[in-house]
Amino acid sequence: MPADATAAPPPAAPRPAGHIRLTSHSGGLGAPPLHWGAATPAERGPVVGTTISRGHRNVIGTHSGSYSVYRALAVAAGALSRDHRADLTDTSPTDRIGPHPQWSDPARIVSLDPWGATVGEVFAAELAAGYDIRPTIAVTKAHVVLPEVADAIARGRLEPDGHVLLANGAALVTKAAIEPVWHLPGVAQRFGCSETDLRRVLFEETGGMYPELVTRSDLEVFLPPIGGQTLYIFGDPGDLADPAVELTARVHDECNGSDVFGSDICTCRPYLTHAIEECVRGAQHGGVGLVAYSRKEGRALGEVTKFLVYNARKRQVGGDTADQYFARTECVAGVQDMRFQELMPDVLHWLGITKIHRLVSMSNMKYDAITGSGIEVGERVNIPEELIPADARVEIDAKTAAGYFTPGPVPDAEELAKAKGRGLEA
Numbered sequence: 001m002p003a004d005a006t007a008a009p010p011p012a013a014p015r016p017a018g019h020i021r022l023t024s025h026s027g028g029l030g031a032p033p034l035h036w037g038a039a040t041p042a043e044r045g046p047v048v049g050t051t052i053s054r055g056h057r058n059v060i061g062t063h064s065g066s067y068s069v070y071r072a073l074a075v076a077a078g079a080l081s082r083d084h085r086a087d088l089t090d091t092s093p094t095d096r097i098g099p100h101p102q103w104s105d106p107a108r109i110v111s112l113d114p115w116g117a118t119v120g121e122v123f124a125a126e127l128a129a130g131y132d133i134r135p136t137i138a139v140t141k142a143h144v145v146l147p148e149v150a151d152a153i154a155r156g157r158l159e160p161d162g163h164v165l166l167a168n169g170a171a172l173v174t175k176a177a178i179e180p181v182w183h184l185p186g187v188a189q190r191f192g193c194s195e196t197d198l199r200r201v202l203f204e205e206t207g208g209m210y211p212e213l214v215t216r217s218d219l220e221v222f223l224p225p226i227g228g229q230t231l232y233i234f235g236d237p238g239d240l241a242d243p244a245v246e247l248t249a250r251v252h253d254e255c256n257g258s259d260v261f262g263s264d265i266c267t268c269r270p271y272l273t274h275a276i277e278e279c280v281r282g283a284q285h286g287g288v289g290l291v292a293y294s295r296k297e298g299r300a301l302g303e304v305t306k307f308l309v310y311n312a313r314k315r316q317v318g319g320d321t322a323d324q325y326f327a328r329t330e331c332v333a334g335v336q337d338m339r340f341q342e343l344m345p346d347v348l349h350w351l352g353i354t355k356i357h358r359l360v361s362m363s364n365m366k367y368d369a370i371t372g373s374g375i376e377v378g379e380r381v382n383i384p385e386e387l388i389p390a391d392a393r394v395e396i397d398a399k400t401a402a403g404y405f406t407p408g409p410v411p412d413a414e415e416l417a418k419a420k421g422r423g424l425e426a
């Protein structure tokens with residue numbers, strides 16, 4: 001450890017070239033206090049993850065999730081000044097979300113900063129005083145154009161109204177991007193482990209990436225280097241918090257192969273586009289629609305693991321069968337799933353949601369997490385049979401047999417043992 005690391009850096013002091021300033025010692029003389037779950041932003045305090053003024057930092061990690069590493073590369077390559085501060089002129093949200101009562105319940109939201117979209121407004125004084133406070137949420141508007149929606153119009157299932165859905169097939173949305181901000185005591189509570197154990201395992205399993213996890217117990221907030229979430233809202237975002245307005249919602253976990261490239265081994269894109277069609281229709285009938293998209297590729301196992309599992313499934317003796325679907329994943333990954341829906345409802349509480357009238361999901365894990373967090377769920381909307389690709393039959397049979405919601409029959413052991421997946425060379 002360098003000798004200078006034991007000295008507390010002065011607030012906003014420029015770092016001397018050639019020296020590495022460790023972050024594992026208390027040195028935040030100018031760091032604003034954070035009181036997670038406080039009722040007002042003034043009492044809560046701003047999240048300061050800047051790397052410019054080390055003394056101002058009151059969190060572990062830095063902004064932008066996994067992209068913080070690219071930012072470091074840009075600095076290393078000389079393309080970005082390490083002292084660059086964002087000019088936030090004209091970047092404020094197009095739509096105001098909240099504040100909602102859920103924001104001041106420290107146990108209700110533990111994985112995002114509810115004030116993250118409005119830092120320019122609620123922490124204007126701190127920004128003016130020189131604190132580098134960055135938005136962790138951005139809200140904007142867009143038109144989304146999908147061939148499946150155009151097809152629904154052509155087949156008469158959807159009708160453009162010039163308001164929610166334009167004649168050219170574009171759906172009008174409000175969209176929000178959200179970076180993860182974890183309150184470690186709350187995250188530990190969600191997963192039923194001690195905060196000490198959570199901190200230690202996060203430190204060890206990232207190869208010691210953030211020493212403060214184990215040396216700075218006074219820092220309770222962590223900006224993890226993981227993917228965030230994107231929300232697509234159809235209709236008035238203000239209606240999401242009104243339980244009297246019918247809400248159609250899907251919480252979707254990223255699947256690049258299907259969502260973007262149309263790979264047919266799973267139902268991800270067809271279910272996603274079906275949800276968007278339902279959201280558009282709901283918004284046109286006086287309701288509001290929401291798709292919450294989480295960057296949790298391949299059940300949060302990552303795409304390399306996912307593709308290895310595909311090969312293992314299709315090369316196993318007897319072919320690709322539903323009764324071996326979860327076992328093959330577990331063989332490669334050690335677990336069947338790492339998405340852990342425990343944190344997923346936070347974004348719904350950020351939006352003020354108390355009731356989802358139509359949940360476009362068959363996942364019992366998502367359903368249990370949402371209802372367990374206190375949100376009422378009405379109807380559950382399954383993917384229509386005709387939208388299930390032939391090669392995805394293995395997945396849907398395995399999931400319904402494992403407890404996924406289905407209005408139809410649950411396949412029995414004999415049915416699950418039938419090879420239904422395509423071979424690798426087919």
Ligand SMILES: [Zn+2]
Binds near residue numbers: 259267268
């Ligand atoms: Zn998929």
